[in-house]
Amino acid sequence: MIRWGILSTAKIGLTKVIPALQNSRLGEVTAISSRVGEQAEKAARQLGIAKAYSSYEELLSDPDIDAIYNPLPNHLHVEWTLKALRAGKHVLCEKPIGMNRSEAIRLEAESRKFPTLKVMEAFMYRFHPQWVKAKQLIDAGTIGQVKTVQSFFSYFNADPNNIRNKPEVGGGALMDIGCYCISFPRFLFAEEPSAVMGFMDVDPQMRTDRLTSGILKFAAGKSSSFTCSTQLCPFQQVHILGDQGRITVEIPVNAPPTQKCKIILMVANGRKEIEFDAVDQYSLQADAFAEAILNNTPAPTPLTDAIANMAVIDAIRASAEQNTWINIE
Numbered sequence: 001m002i003r004w005g006i007l008s009t010a011k012i013g014l015t016k017v018i019p020a021l022q023n024s025r026l027g028e029v030t031a032i033s034s035r036v037g038e039q040a041e042k043a044a045r046q047l048g049i050a051k052a053y054s055s056y057e058e059l060l061s062d063p064d065i066d067a068i069y070n071p072l073p074n075h076l077h078v079e080w081t082l083k084a085l086r087a088g089k090h091v092l093c094e095k096p097i098g099m100n101r102s103e104a105i106r107l108e109a110e111s112r113k114f115p116t117l118k119v120m121e122a123f124m125y126r127f128h129p130q131w132v133k134a135k136q137l138i139d140a141g142t143i144g145q146v147k148t149v150q151s152f153f154s155y156f157n158a159d160p161n162n163i164r165n166k167p168e169v170g171g172g173a174l175m176d177i178g179c180y181c182i183s184f185p186r187f188l189f190a191e192e193p194s195a196v197m198g199f200m201d202v203d204p205q206m207r208t209d210r211l212t213s214g215i216l217k218f219a220a221g222k223s224s225s226f227t228c229s230t231q232l233c234p235f236q237q238v239h240i241l242g243d244q245g246r247i248t249v250e251i252p253v254n255a256p257p258t259q260k261c262k263i264i265l266m267v268a269n270g271r272k273e274i275e276f277d278a279v280d281q282y283s284l285q286a287d288a289f290a291e292a293i294l295n296n297t298p299a300p301t302p303l304t305d306a307i308a309n310m311a312v313i314d315a316i317r318a319s320a321e322q323n324t325w326i327n328i329e
Contacts, residue, residue, distance in 0.1 A: 002290040005065035005089070006032040006049075007056050007080055009039045012094065013071045017122075018047055020257070020282030021069065026290035033059035056080060060087035067118075067293065070094060073163055074170025078103045081119060082110055090118045090293050092286070096179045096313065097121045097306035099170050104310040108303040118292050120299040121306040123183055127284035128255050129276045130263050131187075134240065134247050138188055143267060144244030149188055149224040151181040151239075153253060154232040158203075164230060165206045172208035173228045174200070174313060180253050181226035182312045184238055185216060192308050193218050195327045198316035203231070214316045217325075244268065255281055 004021050006013050006029060013032075021027045029049050034040035037054030044052035053059040060068070060083060067090040070081055078098045081091045098104045111119050125131055138146050155177070157164060164171045186192060193216035201211040211229040218224070238249040245267035255261045257280035265272045288300045315326040 002027045002293055003030040003064055003066045004028065005030060005059045005062060005068050007059065007068055007070045008072050009034045009043045010071040013069065014043055014047070017069060017071065017282050020280045021286050023280060024283040024286040024290070026287050026294065030065055031059055031062055060084055060089065065089060067092065074175055075099055075168070078107045081107060085111060085114045085117055085119065088117070092120055092122050092289050094122050096175055096310060097303070098310060101307060101310040101314050104303070104307040108307055111303060118289065118299045119303055120289055120301050121303070122285060123301065124281045124285040125180065125253055126187060126301065127288055128281040129279060130249060130255065130261055133274060134249060134263055135188060137247060137265065138240065142265070143240070143242030143246055146188065146240060146242040147222055148241050149185040149238065151184050151224070151226040151252070153177045153181055153236045154229040155234045156232060157230050160206050165208050167207045173230045174209050174212045174316060176230065178212050178226065178228040178316070179309060179313060181228055182216070183309055184252065185218070185224035186309065188240060189218055189222060191218060193312060193328060195325050196312060196315045196319055197325050198319035200320035212316065212320070216312065257281070
């Protein structure tokens, strides 16, 4: 079993990831930390965690912890992931991996100094059976040559005190949820875009992008388009279109862990709904990462993928600011 330590009492950890780690096959949550000791103690009591630390440093020094889950604000991802590596811990870090491509490159370079430790960006959707099946259908040519991926992801949060609405810590629609919309076509096409065009609507008070749209240009005439927003009604969906059919992923990101979900396959001979039993994609992600640790195999997703995703995020932002296409090296 992999013994997990949790950096901070972030909501995503308390409500989604920690319960998933506790229910995983290969993991147990040993400790949680917060800069406010009372918060760590409260979370530990509520979730049945044995140890609560009043600082992140204390948690990292615990010899009974094998791996760290890092759900800190975006601007602290690289800093504390590196500190965890230097403390001899494996790290599963929330997305996006950093504030920009340069930070991601620095993390990857520094991580090479610790060849026995694993680091991975937590794009949990890739471990859900619905995405595994969608990728299998595409690779098998079921919908022909895939030409475009269209993604939409939104929620409404106009609270200026919410961390997602603070630009200095990496808030905004593009960083928080647009990173998924960029990851989807890269995962499905298994290649990187050559150029992007981005459009942003920035909240005049909070200065975060509240609506961002983008177009990604891939090789052989393929493309992807997306819209993400922090100030629209909640909605998410992905459409994958080929020259012989299409696939719709109804709940691409927040697939509920206690309910069945489905993807829809449309081809010449009709419509087919492919249903999946309820699973917790966070548990599946944790077990895949734990297997890499226990078997000393590469992390399921390498940091080079995180660098590439950040490169597109940077380019979308630059395109919106300059009102032009941006080529990606």
